[in-house]
Amino acid sequence: MTDVLLGIETSCDETSAAVLVGEGDRPELASLVILSQDVHRIFGGVVPELASRAHLRTLDAVVQRALVEAGLPLSAVEAIAVTAGPGLVGSLLVGVCYAKALAAAGGRRLVGVHHLEGHVFAPTLEDPDLKPPFVALVVSGGHTLLLDVPEWGRYAVLGETRDDAAGEAFDKVATLLGLEFPGGPHIERLAKEGNDRFGFPRPMQHDGFDFSFSGLKTAVLHTVRESPPRSERDTADLAASFQAAVIDVLVHKTVAAMEATGRSTVVAGGGVACNTALRQAMVAALRGRARLAVAQPRLNADNAAMIARAGWFRLARGEGSDLYLEADPMLAWPGLHKTDGGGQDGPGDGRESPSRRPGFAGPSPGPSGPPTSTRS
Ligand code: KG4
Ligand code: ZN
Numbered sequence: 001m002t003d004v005l006l007g008i009e010t011s012c013d014e015t016s017a018a019v020l021v022g023e024g025d026r027p028e029l030a031s032l033v034i035l036s037q038d039v040h041r042i043f044g045g046v047v048p049e050l051a052s053r054a055h056l057r058t059l060d061a062v063v064q065r066a067l068v069e070a071g072l073p074l075s076a077v078e079a080i081a082v083t084a085g086p087g088l089v090g091s092l093l094v095g096v097c098y099a100k101a102l103a104a105a106g107g108r109r110l111v112g113v114h115h116l117e118g119h120v121f122a123p124t125l126e127d128p129d130l131k132p133p134f135v136a137l138v139v140s141g142g143h144t145l146l147l148d149v150p151e152w153g154r155y156a157v158l159g160e161t162r163d164d165a166a167g168e169a170f171d172k173v174a175t176l177l178g179l180e181f182p183g184g185p186h187i188e189r190l191a192k193e194g195n196d197r198f199g200f201p202r203p204m205q206h207d208g209f210d211f212s213f214s215g216l217k218t219a220v221l222h223t224v225r226e227s228p229p230r231s232e233r234d235t236a237d238l239a240a241s242f243q244a245a246v247i248d249v250l251v252h253k254t255v256a257a258m259e260a261t262g263r264s265t266v267v268a269g270g271g272v273a274c275n276t277a278l279r280q281a282m283v284a285a286l287r288g289r290a291r292l293a294v295a296q297p298r299l300n301a302d303n304a305a306m307i308a309r310a311g312w313f314r315l316a317r318g319e320g321s322d323l324y325l326e327a328d329p330m331l332a333w334p335g336l337h338k339t340d341g342g343g344q345d346g347p348g349d350g351r352e353s354p355s356r357r358p359g360f361a362g363p364s365p366g367p368s369g370p371p372t373s374t375r376s
Helices: 038-043 048-070 089-106 115-125 166-176 184-191 214-226 232-261 276-286 304-316
Strands: 003-009 014-022 028-036 079-085 109-114 134-139 144-151 154-160 265-269 291-294 336-338
Touching: 003 048, 003 089, 003 304, 014 048, 014 304, 028 048, 028 304, 038 048, 048 089, 079 089, 079 115, 079 304, 089 109, 109 115, 109 304, 115 134, 115 144, 115 265, 115 304, 134 232, 144 232, 154 232, 166 184, 166 214, 166 232, 184 232, 184 276, 214 232, 232 265, 232 276, 265 276, 276 291
Parallel strands: 003 079, 079 109, 134 265, 154 336, 265 291
Antiparallel strands: 003 014, 014 028, 134 144, 144 154
């Protein structure tokens, strides 16, 4: 029997729906629709109220389109995975309420997914043989995390940012350079034309697995204030210098984490992992020692396919959420635990792994079912 799962992502400024179809641990992506909210460009950042209103207006059409592209009627959908957090609470609420309504109306199983777990699962959509153990670098607009992943569902934090996330630094520096939001792709494009001539600091490069990008951002700010760019060339050199510093730090720490853990696979996920220069630098640094698994940009930036895939995993091992599922902007990542860095497997998270099940089709726990397992 084939399972059909609908994924929904509305945590920030992308309204997205995807359909996964298949059996066991090799589901296939039948469709993916991503509607990016352009309006935030005008304001230089995501405006929460506008984001949630746009999700409300468009989510139903996005879901209908994903079903049409999958060639399936809504009645074929057996389960729903939705981003429950972290993210903007109003935006998350739209997706969670919609998902709960669809689950209640059709007696479907429901699972709330942690957005960052989605980013880690993204490469498996194209590479179903990808399995832990691996080291994962998650670099998005809100997070920078270096993880050791001994098995799916267990994530040991080796390092994280102490201030700005990598994507946030890209966005803030882009604003300094007069570029549009979101800044990452604009910096990448400009950097191709420039040279790393400013020699910006590589913060904490040789200092453990934690990251810090706010000092680098301030260094760019001082340079721009002291000698404002006078030509396209100057701006391109600033972009290239900033990007080179971020990439050096990310690659250096990821390689160090790979060496410390002895893993031979590195997964990169999140919007910043769309950066081609980062991917190339990572592949070059890992050559002969580890392979890099990274999804194509469409699956790496925010999208519902990765949420569907992470939800598929959670449902397949017998987890799920009931109709009390809440949107939680600070949602804790189930299975995530801190380590002192560099450990092989790290301590467990204190939870027994529920037994694995071949598929997830089955009765919904319903409103009186057990409390959601997506919060820890
Ligand atoms: O994962 P994501 O799409 O959304 C969040 O979960 O935050 O990441 C968005 C971040 C933004 O900060 C954006 O500027 C950055 O990813 N980004 C990039 C690139 N494409 C997107 N950063 C550097 N280079 C890129 N090509
Ligand atoms: Zn994201």
